Amino acid sequence: KNEVEQSPQNLTAQEGEFITINCSYSVGISALHWLQQHPGGGIVSLFMLSSGKKKHGRLIATINIQEKHSSLHITASHPRDSAVYICAVAFFNAGGTSYGKLTFGQGTILTVHP
Amino acid sequence: DVKVTQSSRYLVKRTGEKVFLECVQDMDHENMFWYRQDPGLGLRLIYFSYDVKMKEKGDIPEGYSVSREKKERFSLILESASTNQTSMYLCASSLLDSYEQYFGPGTRLTVT
Numbered sequence: 001k002n003e004v005e006q007s008p009q010n011l012t013a014q015e016g017e018f019i020t021i022n023c024s025y026s027v028g029i030s031a032l033h034w035l036q037q038h039p040g041g042g043i044v045s046l047f048m049l050s051s052g053k054k055k056h057g058r059l060i061a062t063i064n065i066q067e068k069h070s071s072l073h074i075t076a077s078h079p080r081d082s083a084v085y086i087c088a089v090a091f092f093n094a095g096g097t098s099y100g101k102l103t104f105g106q107g108t109i110l111t112v113h114p
Numbered sequence: 115d116v117k118v119t120q121s122s123r124y125l126v127k128r129t130g131e132k133v134f135l136e137c138v139q140d141m142d143h144e145n146m147f148w149y150r151q152d153p154g155l156g157l158r159l160i161y162f163s164y165d166v167k168m169k170e171k172g173d174i175p176e177g178y179s180v181s182r183e184k185k186e187r188f189s190l191i192l193e194s195a196s197t198n199q200t201s202m203y204l205c206a207s208s209l210l211d212s213y214e215q216y217f218g219p220g221t222r223l224t225v226t
Contacts, residue, residue: 009154030213033214040220042218042219043206043217044217048213048214088157099162099210099211100212100213101159101162104149104158105156106156107156
């Protein structure tokens with residue numbers, strides 16, 4: 001079964017701390033997304049990656065294809081980083097059209113206190 | 115910018131009512147998706163569509179149906195709403211073979 005597991009489910013930090021959220025998946029993938037959802041519902045894409053590492057400001061995403069694992073790091077966390085972070089995976093679909101389907105992790109609720 | 119809009123942000127319905135949730139995208143995307151989001155379970159795919167009048171079941175289609183009569187519009191229908199369908203419903207769209215989905219703001223549906 002194609003599964004995506006995120007950890008931790010809840011994370012509380014003090015402003016300035018370095019934060020790591022982990023994502024593991026079960027089988028080969030075509031792409032992995034990290035998404036952010038603020039209170040109120042709207043989901044935005046932070047990163048899409050299939051190998052290596054990407055950085056945007058204080059956010060860094062890495063992926064290890066052999067270990068089927070990805071991490072999202074936030075350096076110098078700030079209260080405005082408080083949100084739900086979601087890992088979403090496009091499982092490899094040999095010989096067929098995927099239609100862009102994604103499988104989602106349960107999400108990590110991050111709260112950063114001042 | 116891609117824009118995905120949903121007809122309501124909040125909706126309260128009674129058990130047994132027929133409920134329509136509408137989603138509209140303005141970027142000529144082929145794929146459209148309906149998800150529900152519940153605490154601890156993440157986003158789960160209800161139905162998706164890759165073309166007008168085409169639909170495919172997702173992981174949890176029971177109790178739901180969909181309609182796609184125009185490319186930009188994808189409707190989710192709860193034929194007879196039940197309390198276990200109280201949830202956040204999110205619509206998304208993408209190009210045919212793209213994994214980059216664009217999400218609407220969500221509709222929080224409460225069935226009493």
